[in-house]
Amino acid sequence: MKEYVAQGIVLGRRPRGIADETIDLFTKELGRIEVRAVGSRQPRSKFSSHLDVLNCVHIRLAHKSAYTLTDALTSARVHGGTKKGIRLFTLLECAYALRHLLAFAMPDARVWYYLRDMIQKGGGTIRAFLVLLGYNPLHASCIHCKAKKVAWFDCANHNFVCATCATRISQNTLIYIL
Numbered sequence: 001m002k003e004y005v006a007q008g009i010v011l012g013r014r015p016r017g018i019a020d021e022t023i024d025l026f027t028k029e030l031g032r033i034e035v036r037a038v039g040s041r042q043p044r045s046k047f048s049s050h051l052d053v054l055n056c057v058h059i060r061l062a063h064k065s066a067y068t069l070t071d072a073l074t075s076a077r078v079h080g081g082t083k084k085g086i087r088l089f090t091l092l093e094c095a096y097a098l099r100h101l102l103a104f105a106m107p108d109a110r111v112w113y114y115l116r117d118m119i120q121k122g123g124g125t126i127r128a129f130l131v132l133l134g135y136n137p138l139h140a141s142c143i144h145c146k147a148k149k150v151a152w153f154d155c156a157n158h159n160f161v162c163a164t165c166a167t168r169i170s171q172n173t174l175i176y177i178l
């Protein structure tokens with residue numbers, strides 16, 4: 001059994017059995033990982049409130065065949081202020097993009113610090129975030145009609161789409177980038 005200490009950002013969480021959860025974490029040290037939070041769905045769990053999506057957390061992990069969370073402590077939550085709603089929406093899009101675009105166990109300090117600063121200080125855009133992940137819309141064209149002006153990024157297929165073509169495909173995986 002190996003132990004790790006890491007700084008993470010919670011990208012998502014989903015139930016696992018009756019009392020546990022699987023937490024999708026983007027860590028500075030280990031990249032994106034899934035960890036098991038034992039008992040985190042129980043009312044008196046010491047983890048639960050620290051595992052809100054987009055929380056920055058100091059974590060301790062045990063690893064045998066998979067990661068198990070042994071401790072979690074919030075270091076930052078989404079920065080408050082008048083535009084918190086808009087920022088929250090942008091940050092959720094960033095988390096969604098990461099879950100589709102970043103493979104597991106691939107640390108990327110630039111992406112990690114950019115997202116952490118967005119959470120802690122505000123600022124940042126989904127467009128700049130996609131550029132950091134290697135998807136630059138600047139010279140991209142629509143995958144369907146080759147139009148030069150793209151308005152959306154399709155997280156499922158990893159390509160750009162123009163405003164017209166976007167109306168004809170499922171909106172579920174599209175992120176607006178203008």
Ligand SMILES: [Zn+2]
Nearest residue numbers: 142145162165
């Ligand atoms: Zn098009």
